[in-house]
Amino acid sequence: MADNVVWLVLQKLRIPLLVLITSYSIAILGMVLIPGVDDQGNVYHLSFFDAFYFVSYMASTIGFGEGPYDFTYGQKLWVSFCIYLTVVGWFYGIGALISVLTDARLKHELMHSRFKKSVKQIQGDFFIILGYNYVNSEIIKKLHDAQIELVLIDKNEEKINHFLLESMSKDVPVMVGDALLTDTLLDAGIKMPNCKGVVSLFHDEEKNLRISVLVRFLNPTLRVIAKSTINDITMSIMDTDISEILNPFEIFAKRLEFGLVSPHLLLLENWIYGNSDLASHTHFLPKNGKYIVCGYGRFGKALLPVFQRHNIAYVFIDEKRLATQTMIENETFIRANPDDKDVLCSVGIKEADAIISGTKNDITNISIMITAKKLNPNIYTIARENQIDEVSIFEEAQMDWVFIIEKIMVNKTALFLSKPFKHHFLTLILKENEILAKSLAKLLRTTINNNPKLKYLAITNEQSYAIYHELLAGGTVNLEMLRRNLSNWKEINKVVPLLLNREGEDLLLPKDMPLRIGDEILFACDDYAKEEIAFIASNIYDLHYVMTGEEKQIGILKKLFGSKK
Amino acid sequence: MNLQKVISGFFFIFAMTINFGFFYGDISNPALHSVYELFAALIISLISTVLKIGDKTQLGSVLLATSLVADIQLIAAVTVWTITEYLSVVDTESFAVIISLSGGALLANITSVILYIGETLKSKR
Structure with a gap:
């Protein structure tokens, strides 16, 4: 106060x-x-x-x-x-x-009261970000660009001061406070109706669990995005029913699986995240030879089921952890230091297809890669990068595939929060198979371009005024009409409807159909078509033109001249 | 026995009694109202206000409010006296204003003391 x-x-x-x-x-x-x-x-x-x-x-x-x-x-x-x-x-x-x-307590009180005031003044939907670190700062940047309101809390005053130097800090209320306390969360507006979620990506996963439980009791309508890589904690967090679990190792394991069976899905995923365009090279990961995985922690364990599902020969090397007895007997686990020439030779690096260095230590990962390349220049190298600061070294080392934990977390969280429908489409498409993915990628490439934009449209009064009122008045608007060109209605813009959601039912790649109020649609299109879709949806004259091919009469003139007929 | 309580209680009651001392007497007769007493009443009232700061309870806030009322009334009385003395003449009418202002302050002080006594009686120790 x-x-x-x-x-x-x-x-x-x-x-x-x-x-x-x-x-x-x-x-x-x-x-x-x-x-x-x-x-x-x-x-x-x-x-x-x-x-x-x-x-x-x-x-x-x-x-x-x-x-x-x-x-x-x-x-x-x-x-x-x-x-x-x-x-x-x-x-x-x-x-x-x-x-x-100059009293620290007074400063804190002043900051606190300013914080509470600015939280109360937030008009739109907002999210609460807990902790300021590299991952969260990237998430904040992305959400800020998408004009989503945020609130930031960190326990450490120095980190908050660091954040205050950033340009976007003006729009984001910040406070020094312990996120694990109910009072702090209440001050951050957790009970406000326009608070939509909490981002809890603490490295200490116990904290994420605690936050999930706290939020569950404070406001069960919220979503919590919690990082969890430990099985027990994941289960407990899932029990709170409100959390979206973020496990970067699982995400990578899934990507590896796509690399093995369906590289086009991987291509589409990267395109949706904005990492690369659709013209990127796609190829299957080698499947015949052996995979050497350095590190059998949470990361290695996440990969194990993938190898087993696709009958791929594998061997894990870890110095500290122990695997099951059967794995040791089958020689699929070796307890040794992976950053050692002799060890790598003994597991057959010269004949192996690929090596994945997935230890917690970035320098070890690079060192293993360099050794492996020397022993077998043709080997496919996949490296885990824990901290994004090391990115230049990893680029120098010329890996085939670098998997950056922090980047996965940033991309996933930002997409989930800022573009929920896009995220929904992504989860749907990832359940599909290679044939569909390949044809979809080809369709997008040929009808639009190598890097199509995504356009989300909901048939509501706010987002598509014209269509909404046309439908209310009993008219029919077809999905196909949104693809028409505004300068010549007989021409079709570069648009591919990707997903239509009607009353909770998803329709992937919908054909032409009459729209209904409340429909949510995701299009892939080029910049030009993206603008025109927005015009057609919200401008009654543009909508009239694409429906009939005629210019709509302006209201007063129509009343004056139309009635005389 | 708590020394701080003794001091604050002393000033609360002193503010009231000294205010009464100034107020008592024929309202139109300046000879019955000493300027020294008004000065003392104002100073004691200010001190008791400062002593009431810092208690964030409901009662503490009301005590502070009554004390602020007394301060304002006494400051108004002093100001009226100074202005009339130097810029015009202290006649019966303006003197009556001074005394009645201090009478208002007395009421505020009495309220404050009643609240203070009530709280003291309520506390079990």
Whole structure:
């Protein structure tokens, strides 16, 4: 509360105020009581006003001089005592005031009250981001570009100060606070109806679980995006029913599987994330030889089922962890240091198809790759990169595939929050097979271009005013009409409808059909068509033109001339 | 016994009694109202205000509010007196204003003391 700040200042200034009042009243009273002599030689007493006036400018060291008449020695004696009394009182008071204003607690209170105020002023939907680190800063950038409101909390004041230097910090309320406390979450607006979700990507996954549980009780309508790679925690977080689990290792395992069976799905996924365009080279990962995986932690364990499903020969190398007895007996697990020439030779690197270096240490990963390339120049190299700061070294090392954990988390979270329908399409398409993916990629490439844009449209009053009112009036608008060209309605723009969602039912690659209110549609199109779709959907004249091929009569003219017919 | 309580209680009641001392007497007779008493009443009232700062309870806030009322009334009385004394003449009418302002401050002080006593009686220790 803003109240707190005022209280804090007043409370700290109690003693200085008392000192000032007392010293002033002593000085004033003395000045009044001590007799003076006027210019006629008569004895007189200063009035209270005279005394107050004199003491005021004496105490503040302004010093206009003695008055109304020159002081007697008795008065001067008292004044010299009062100078020290009141001036020291003032210095003490000012010193106390400054120390209060620079007090860390006061600063925190001020920040807190500003934060609460700006959270309350957020109009649109917003998300709460917990913790400021590289991943979250990238997410914030992406969401900020998509004009989505955010609130940021971090426990560490230094990190908050760091964030305040960023250009987007003006629009994002920030506070130093412990996200694991209910009060902090409440201040961040977790109970506000326009709060839509919480992003909790702490490295310490226990925290993510705690946040999920807290949010579950505070506001069960929210979505929590929680990072979790440990099985037990994942299960517990899933039990809260409100969380979207983000496990970068699972995501990579899935991508590896696509690389093995359906590279076009991988292509589409990369295109939707905006990582690359559809013209990128696609090829199947080698499937016949052996895969050497360095590291059998959470990462290695996520890969194991993929190899088993596709009958691929594999061997895991890890120095610290232990696998099951059967794996050791089958020689699919070796306990050794993977960054060792002899070890790599002993697991058959010279005949192996691919090597995946997936340890926690980026430098070890690079070192393994370099050794592997030397031993077998044809080997397919896949490296795990934990921290994005090392990106230049990984580029230098010329891996076939670098898998950046932080980037996966950024892409996935940002897409999920800013473009939920796109994310929905992505999850649907990833369930499809290679044949569909290949033909879809080809269709998009030939009808549009190598890097089509995505356009989301909902048939609502806000997003597509014209269609909404046409449908309300009983008219029929077909999906195909949105593809027509506004300069010539018989021509078709470069548009491919990708997904239509009607009352929760998904229709992948919909054919031409009449639209209904509440439909949600995702198009792939070029920039030109993207603009025209928006025009057709919201402008009644443009809609009329693409429906009939005629210009719509303006209302008043129609009334004037139309009725005479 | 708590020294802080003694001091604050002393000033709360002192503010009331000294205010009464100034207020008591014929409202139109300046001889019955000492300027020194008004000065003391204002100073004590200011001190008791500062002593009331910092208590964030409901009662503490009301105590502070009554004290602020007394301060404002007394400051108004002092200002009226100074202005009339130096810029015009202190006649019966303006003197009555001064005394009635201090009477208002007295009421505020009485309220404050009643609240203070009530709280003291309520506390079990």
